[in-house]
Structure formats: C-alpha cells, structure tokens
Amino acid sequence: MSRSDFAKAKRIVVKIGSSLLTAGGQGLNKTAISEWVSQMANINSQGKEVLLVSSGAVAVGVSRLGLKQRPHTLHELQAAASVGQMGLVKTFENNFQKHKLHSAQVLLTHDDLSNRQRYLNARSTLLTLLDFGVIPVINENDAVATDEIRFGDNDTLAALVANLVEAELLIILTDQTGLFDADPSIHPTAQLISNISVNNQLLDKVAGESRSGLGRGGMFTKVRAARLAARSGAATVIVSGNAENVIESVISGNEIGTYLTPDIAPLAARKQWLAGQLQIKGQLILDAGAVNSLTNAGKSLLAVGVKSVSGNFNRGDLVSCMTENREEIARGLVNYNSADSNKIAGKVSADFEKLLGYADDAELIHRDNLVIV
Numbered sequence: 156m157s158r159s160d161f162a163k164a165k166r167i168v169v170k171i172g173s174s175l176l177t178a179g180g181q182g183l184n185k186t187a188i189s190e191w192v193s194q195m196a197n198i199n200s201q202g203k204e205v206l207l208v209s210s211g212a213v214a215v216g217v218s219r220l221g222l223k224q225r226p227h228t229l230h231e232l233q234a235a236a237s238v239g240q241m242g243l244v245k246t247f248e249n250n251f252q253k254h255k256l257h258s259a260q261v262l263l264t265h266d267d268l269s270n271r272q273r274y275l276n277a278r279s280t281l282l283t284l285l286d287f288g289v290i291p292v293i294n295e296n297d298a299v300a301t302d303e304i305r306f307g308d309n310d311t312l313a314a315l316v317a318n319l320v321e322a323e324l325l326i327i328l329t330d331q332t333g334l335f336d337a338d339p340s341i342h343p344t345a346q347l348i349s350n351i352s353v354n355n356q357l358l359d360k361v362a363g364e365s366r367s368g369l370g371r372g373g374m375f376t377k378v379r380a381a382r383l384a385a386r387s388g389a390a391t392v393i394v395s396g397n398a399e400n401v402i403e404s405v406i407s408g409n410e411i412g413t414y415l416t417p418d419i420a421p422l423a424a425r426k427q428w429l430a431g432q433l434q435i436k437g438q439l440i441l442d443a444g445a446v447n448s449l450t451n452a453g454k455s456l457l458a459v460g461v462k463s464v465s466g467n468f469n470r471g472d473l474v475s476c477m478t479e480n481r482e483e484i485a486r487g488l489v490n491y492n493s494a495d496s497n498k499i500a501g502k503v504s505a506d507f508e509k510l511l512g513y514a515d516d517a518e519l520i521h522r523d524n525l526v527i528v
Contacts (some may be wrong), residue, residue, distance in 0.1 A: 156323075156390050156416070164323035165202045166285070167406070168389075169195060170313035170380075173445075174330040175396040176211035176243075183211075183217045183242055187396065189250050191328070194402040195290065196254035203406075204285045206320065207258075209247070210295045215239030221512055240294070247292050257289045262296040268315045272471035275488060276321050277523070285320070312378040314383035314391075316442040321523075325384045326405050327377050328396030333413035334374055338360055352384045353378075375464075378415070385417030415490040435486065437466025437474040438492055439519070449485050450527060455518035456487065458507075461500040468493045473487045476520070487525030490516040 171191065178184040196207045204381050213232055216239030217225055226232050251258040261281065268275045284291050295312055310327060317325045336357070337345040352356065362374040374393070381391035392405050394412025404411055440450070445460025456476060468474055469492045476485040489496065491511075497517065498510045507514040 158410065158414060159485065160409050161324055161390070163204065163390075164390075164406065166206075167198065167324045167326065168206045168208060168313055168317045168320075168322045169326045169328065170208040170284060170309060171210060171328045171396060172330065173214040174211040176209065177214045177218055177494045179330075183215055183246055185246060186416060188246055191252075191396070191402065192247065192250035193254065194400060196251065196256055197403060199256065199288070199290065206281065206285070206291045206293060207247070208309055208316055209243055210294070210309040212236040212239040212243055212294055215242045222382070231303055237498055239281075242361065243294070244292070245296060245399045251290055255305040257287070258292050259284050259289050261291050261293045263293060263312065263316075264296050264434040264521065268319060270431040272469055274319070275471045275490070281316075281320050297363065308376045310380035311383065314380035316387075317384045317389040318387040321387055322384075322389050324406070325380070325389050325391045326402060327380065327391065327393045329377065329393060330395065330397070331393075333393050333411075333504050334358070334378070334415075335368065348413050349410055352418055353391070354418055355380045358415075374466070377436060381415035382526075385415075385419065388417055388419065390417055391415045420526050435466075435471040435475050436468035437464065437489070437496075439474055439476050439489075439496070440479060440481075441476055441484075442479070444478075446484060449476065449525070453522060456485075457504065457517075458491075458496070458499040458527060459501060460521045461496070462499050464493060464496045466493055468496075474520070476525075483528060484527055485527050487520035489520055490518060 175186060175187065177188070195207065199205050211233045213225065215236065216235030219238050219242060220235060222235070226235060227341065263277060267277055267476050281291055285385050293312070294314055295309060313325060313327065332347055334348045335345040336348055339345040358378045362378040377393050381393070384391050392412050392414050394401055394405060400413055401411070439456070439461050440463040441456070442462050444461050445456060448454040448460065449456060460481065466474065468489060470490060471488055473486055474489045475483050476487065491499065495511050499507055500518070502510060504514070504517040
C-alpha cells in the first residue's frame with residue numbers, strides 16, 4: 156500500500172497521545188480535541204468507519220486533581236485514571252454530538268484481547284457500534300487493571316484494536332513530527348523518515364522512550380505498535396497531532412509524518428495469527444459437504460456439517476476442523492463451547508434455541524474467524 160491508497164481505507168483507527176490531549180499536562184486541550192473530532196466526523200460522513208483510541212485518563216486526572224507530576228503508586232494512578240476518564244468521556248461526547256454523531260466509551264485491557272471469548276465479544280461490540288454509525292472511544296481500563304497501568308501503553312492497545320477489527324490504517328497522533336533517523340533534540344541535522352518498512356532494523360536504533368513524562372509510551376512503543384498492526388495488514392502513520400488538518404491530510408496521501416509499511420498482506424497476517432499463535436483446544440470432524448464449503452467456497456462452518464466434537468473448549472477458543480479421515484483442513488475461533496457444540500452438531504441453526512435454551516451465532520465458526528491450513 157502506498158500513501159495514495161490511504162483514501163481507499165474503509166476502517167481507520169486513530170490514536171491520540173496523552174501529551175497532545177492535555178496540552179503538555181495543562182489540562183484537556185479542548186480546542187485541539189474539537190478540531191480532531193471535526194476531522195473524524197468529516198471522514199465518517201464519507202462512509203469510512205473511525206475508531207478512536209484515547210490516551211490521557213491518568214494525565215487528565217493528574218491535572219484535575221492538581222498534582223504536580225504523574226503519581227507512582229498504584230492506588231494514586233487508579234484514582235487519577237478514574238477522575239480523568241470522566242473528563243475525557245464528557246469532552247469527546249460533547250464534541251461528537253456537535254456533528255450529530257453518537258460516541259461510545261469502550262474500556263479494554265490487554266487481557267480482553269488475549270482471552271478468546273472476550274476477544275470475540277469485544278470484536279462483536281465494536282463492529283456493531285460501527286454498523287450503528289457510532290464512533291467508539293477506546294481506552295485501557297486503567298482504574299482497575301493493575302498491569303496495564305504499570306506495563307501497558309495505548310499505542311499497543313491501538314494496534315491490537317486495529318487487529319481486532321481488521322482496520323486498514325492506524326494513525327498515531329503524537330507531539331513529535333514523526334520518526335527521525337536520530338534524536339533531533341541532540342542531533343540538529345536529524346532527518347525525518349518519511350517511509351520505512353516495519354521490519355527495518357534501523358527502527359530499533361532510532362526509536363526512543365517518552366520524554367514528556369505524561370504517557371507511558373515513546374517512539375519505541377509506536378514502532379512496536381506498527382509491527383503489531385502489520386500483523387493484520389494495517390498500515391501505520393506516526394505524525395504530529397498539531398499539524399494542520401492532520402487526520403484528513405494523512406488519509407489524502409500527503410507526505411507528512413512517518414509511514415511504516417506492513418510487509419505482509421492482510422490475509423497472510425490473519426492466517427499466521429490464527430494458525431500459528433493459539434493453542435488448539437478441540438477438534439470438529441466435518442462431513443464432505445462442510446469440507447467443500449470451507450475449502451472451495453470460502454463459507455462459514457455451520458453446525459449441520461459437523462459429525463462429531465472432541466476436546467474441552469470454551470466460546471472463542473481455537474479448534475481444528477478435520478475431515479472424516481482426520482486430516483486437518485482449517486482452524487478457527489468457535490462460537491459455542493464444547494458441550495453446546497456437541498448438542499448442535501449435525502443440526503440446523505433454527506434448532507439451536509430448542510436444543511440449548513438460547514441461540515447466539517448462526518455459525519459454529521464464522522468465516523472471518525477461520526483460516527484454511
């Protein structure tokens with residue numbers, strides 16, 4: 156994907172850093188927020204889907220509580236996050252409403268995206284919000300998730316959200332112009348890197364840590380985020396949030412910031428993730444019709460095509476799809492646990508409620524969560 160292709164992106168994740176949101180720690184930068192929201196509203200009106208990942212809960216709380224610096228103790232960090240979250244939500248909601256857009260607060264932890272059941276639930280919620288035309292405003296659940304405050308960062312969260320919804324573009328707004336080939340505060344002749352592969356080893360040498368003290372990330376976390384986003388084929392641009400009309404400018408293909416190019420196509424990235432990084436919890440034996448539907452027609456797996464179920468798994472776990480000769484043909488994230496899968500194996504979806512007492516998904520494995528191996 157070249158910069159000129161950004162205009163074709165259907166689904167875009169925008170991440171705004173703490174220093175930007177709080178004008179360097181002085182309180183919410185309401186003027187800048189209004190401008191960013193206006194740009195996202197314009198993009199939304201063009202038929203694009205926008206998800207916002209917002210840092211700043213702790214930083215806003217620090218400002219509201221009159222603290223001189225970011226706290227270090229866990230309980231103070233959690234308290235600051237709780238106070239700050241109120242200000243963030245209110246500000247974003249008021250600004251989106253000016254454009255007659257609904258927004259929704261979504262609080263996640265990294266564990267929500269590594270646990271397969273919660274992963275599916277989070278994905279379904281976000282995609283449903285997008286279907287409703289709502290702008291999800293996503294943040295880490297800092298008020299209760301201890302390890303996210305101590306070790307997490309919202310650059311990584313933004314990349315995981317891009318993976319989660321299979322966004323084509325991740326825009327990381329920061330207080331820096333982009334990524335330079337040396338530290339510009341030390342080397343006046345440092346040059347902005349306009350385009351670079353996410354796997355270029357130069358990135359490991361030039362990415363530094365945060366100097367603002369307000370957030371938890373630096374260029375290092377942004378490079379890591381770009382590499383995570385590339386896992387699902389998303390392109391990443393690191394760019395100054397202070398640039399004029401920055402979000403729309405990036406999408407228009409203008410040469411601003413640093414574009415980190417993914418090295419693998421989305422399908423290959425998703426196949427690598429599903430097939431190689433999760434533990435298989437069970438097996439589904441398929442009849443010939445289901446095998447053909449998966450391998451030749453690219454369809455979802457329906458319960459009616461399953462002859463037998465083995466293993467002990469929960470909704471969202473990875474299971475193996477096998478022929479009657481025990482040859483593995485696919486892997487996917489299952490929508491029902493093993494006990495319920497046994498009950499509905501060989502049955503049509505219209506019978507699910509009678510057999511289970513409830514009916515969620517019509518598919519046992521949706522094609523978006525399935526990969527042929």
